Amino acid sequence: MNSTWVSQSATSQPLPASLQRLARGLTISFILLASLKASGPMLDDDFTRAALAHNQGRHAEAEGIYRKVLARMDQSGHEEPRLALLLNNLGAECHLQSKTADAEAFYRRAAREWPKSTLTPSGLGTTLVNLAGILRRRGQLDEAATLYRDALRALLPVQGPDSLEYAGALANLADLLRDQNKIQEALQFAEQSVLIADHWLGSADPHLGHKLRVLASIYLVLGRLDEAQALCERILAGSTGNGNSARADVAATWNELGEIAVRSGRYDEADRCFRKSVELWQQHPAPTPHMMAIATNNLAQTYRRQKRYDEAGPLFAQALQLLEGSSSDHQRELASILGNQAGFQAETGHYPLAVATFRKAIELSVQARGEESADVALLRLEFAALRRAQGHYVESVDLYQKAMPVLAHTFGPDDQRVQQSAADYKRCLKEAQAHVVMLK
Numbered sequence: 001m002n003s004t005w006v007s008q009s010a011t012s013q014p015l016p017a018s019l020q021r022l023a024r025g026l027t028i029s030f031i032l033l034a035s036l037k038a039s040g041p042m043l044d045d046d047f048t049r050a051a052l053a054h055n056q057g058r059h060a061e062a063e064g065i066y067r068k069v070l071a072r073m074d075q076s077g078h079e080e081p082r083l084a085l086l087l088n089n090l091g092a093e094c095h096l097q098s099k100t101a102d103a104e105a106f107y108r109r110a111a112r113e114w115p116k117s118t119l120t121p122s123g124l125g126t127t128l129v130n131l132a133g134i135l136r137r138r139g140q141l142d143e144a145a146t147l148y149r150d151a152l153r154a155l156l157p158v159q160g161p162d163s164l165e166y167a168g169a170l171a172n173l174a175d176l177l178r179d180q181n182k183i184q185e186a187l188q189f190a191e192q193s194v195l196i197a198d199h200w201l202g203s204a205d206p207h208l209g210h211k212l213r214v215l216a217s218i219y220l221v222l223g224r225l226d227e228a229q230a231l232c233e234r235i236l237a238g239s240t241g242n243g244n245s246a247r248a249d250v251a252a253t254w255n256e257l258g259e260i261a262v263r264s265g266r267y268d269e270a271d272r273c274f275r276k277s278v279e280l281w282q283q284h285p286a287p288t289p290h291m292m293a294i295a296t297n298n299l300a301q302t303y304r305r306q307k308r309y310d311e312a313g314p315l316f317a318q319a320l321q322l323l324e325g326s327s328s329d330h331q332r333e334l335a336s337i338l339g340n341q342a343g344f345q346a347e348t349g350h351y352p353l354a355v356a357t358f359r360k361a362i363e364l365s366v367q368a369r370g371e372e373s374a375d376v377a378l379l380r381l382e383f384a385a386l387r388r389a390q391g392h393y394v395e396s397v398d399l400y401q402k403a404m405p406v407l408a409h410t411f412g413p414d415d416q417r418v419q420q421s422a423a424d425y426k427r428c429l430k431e432a433q434a435h436v437v438m439l440k
Helices: 041-055 059-076 083-096 100-116 123-137 141-159 164-179 183-201 206-221 225-238 244-263 267-283 289-305 309-322 328-347 351-369 374-389 393-411 416-439
Strands: none
Touching: 041 059, 041 083, 059 083, 083 100, 083 123, 100 123, 123 141, 123 164, 123 328, 141 164, 164 183, 164 206, 183 206, 206 225, 206 244, 225 244, 244 267, 244 289, 267 289, 289 309, 289 328, 309 328, 328 351, 328 374, 351 374, 374 393, 374 416, 393 416
16 A cells, blocks of 8 residues: 655745844745834835734735735835835735746846845745745746745855854755655755754744754654654643644644654554644634645544545545645645545455546646656555556556656665566566467
């Protein structure tokens, strides 16, 4: 059974920050700026009202204020020192409302404007991190990785290699590299990020949560379960539970603890952890249906692994229902859950349904991750096994041929999955040849 456990890898709410402490490694960074007399009292008042609306979660209102300010700036024709900052924050408000096309346009314009601004030297790095987050969600991982590296280069001369801003960018890059299965490089950056944050914040500071979770997720991939569990327990011990960001870290950490429990064979504990994650996401003040869907999927996977199919089936349906009407930003989660449901349908003998669901999952996964994704390749391998078992050898061979080069490139020729897929492919060819002989 090639189960996909879906990680909750990033918080979805921004943390307003001063000029001295911007991103803190969060997905969407909102920049606050002290009042500038040279900009005039009207502009100062607009920025203050927008910041207040943002802090109270009224993102549509904040977006409207920023759009009006931008229109005035564009009409004036004068150089405005706050333009880059305004564009970043307007992009962040759109981003928080899943208006990713608008957010991307504002971030890209902000990146062009930052070199003209002298207000906040680390602003370019912050905007590049935000833009990379959008591209990552779309599956444009190579471009996103380039932007994260550009952000690090932009932050280095301004903040130095030991700053919190630099640590946040390192954590984001490590999280993406984990998605690309570049595990050793991801591990190096994640450990560096935690060391820097530990130095500035102290080991119990709740703002360490995102960085610790990135490192824990990499330890999970490496099978270092005790170390992953220790980091998760540290997040829970240090969390105050105050603020959307801290709540999101706690909810996502329970999801990680559930996966650790599953891998350790502690299914009752996994059940409790995933249910706790769902409960906390339900209580989160910001809409988080995709996070609830992830934890619900993982609970279904726990029951599937124990062959508790009557309990698993409704949970897969519930997870998919939570993602109904979701934006393209959540296609990766949707594709993963569909892939799991397809495997479940095959295991329970619902083969026509499984075939249709596999096709849909692969199509969405390619759209979200690209043809060269190892996740797409693993999904194709599972579907290839089903089609081979059904005697559809032509399609099975095609699926193997598409998947195998990607796996070999990603994991290397000595990886067990690569060797197993090569052996399965050879057996499939032999069975196909024998089938042709029988037909003759």
